[in-house]
Amino acid sequence: MFPKQITPFILTEKLPSADVLNQKLATMPFVPVTGLDWFSEGFTPPAAFSPDLVFAADKTVSVCLKRETKQIPSSALKEILRERVADIETTQNRKVGRKEKQEIKEQIIDELLPKALSASIYSHAVFNSQFAFVYESSPKKAENVISKMREALGGLACKTIQTKMPSKAAMTNWVLRGEVGFSLQLDNYCLLKGVGEVAPTIKIQNKDLNSDEVQQHIKNGLEVKELGLIWREQIAFVLTENFTLKRIQFLDMLQQEAEQHGDDAASLQFAQQLISSANITQLLNELILLCGDLNQDEF
Secondary structure: OOOOOEEEEEEOOOOOOHHHHHHHHOOOEOOOOOOOOOEEEEEOOOOOOOOOOOEEEOOEEEEEEEEEEEEOOHHHHHHHHHHHHHHHHHHOOOOOOHHHHHHHHHHHHHHHHHHOEEEEEEEEEEEOOOEEEEOOOOHHHHHHHHHHHHHHHOOOOEEEOOEOOOHHHHHHHHHHHOOOEOOEEEEEEEEEEOOOOOOOEEEEEOOOOOOHHHHHHHHOOOEEEEEEEEEOOOEEEEEEOOOOEEEEEEOHHHHHHHHHOOOOHHHHHHHHHHHHHHHHHHHHHHHHHHOOOEOHHHO
């Protein structure tokens, strides 16, 4: 599976072997949510064709954290609450106060939870010798995957990417000068925002970022929060101020390379995992250098 979004982390210690990792994750397996619980999460096989909790491809491993959450529509909850409050006020000829309403609401939730439908979210992550790639663009969701890995392993030495020059400043400079560097070039998208809570936000799409309009926005004090980039004409993506990669597209050359090595589901996943890990690693290393290298004070 090629990722659509990634929050990367720097690994500062080597992971255990795939076999040991599989044993550790087995202590925290996913179990369906039951009873009055709102949610359940745990590790589940990252590959549909295997029961293993770890899929190894050469020197990379992938894992998957599954979260199942019960869902009670707020409109249904409000309607049942309204009916019960109205019934009490009518039959007992008294007003229902705020505290009692909250107690009735909690009773309704307890009644509905065991019968409520659930929704599942799968968060995949790939680890190599240098990085952990969590296939989430939300820092909160990505941190949760890393937190669960730490819990299962008894510790995991990794940190978010912090560069000497913040990515926001670097992206603004790239757009202002009309070029990036190394194997990266500007695409046709950026998100600009001024300084302050009420500052304007401007989205530029399908437009030359060297245009006078975009340049003037930056000269007026707006900063680049998100920037579309292309790496080696093989991967298109959007870099954010949090150093996450969104809307990743592996272009035809890499897609075809994976397909040539993928005779079945297992070999295809093997190829995709290796290709995506190797290329994203090179891409990130170039981005880090373009942002002045890693901030060693954070390590």
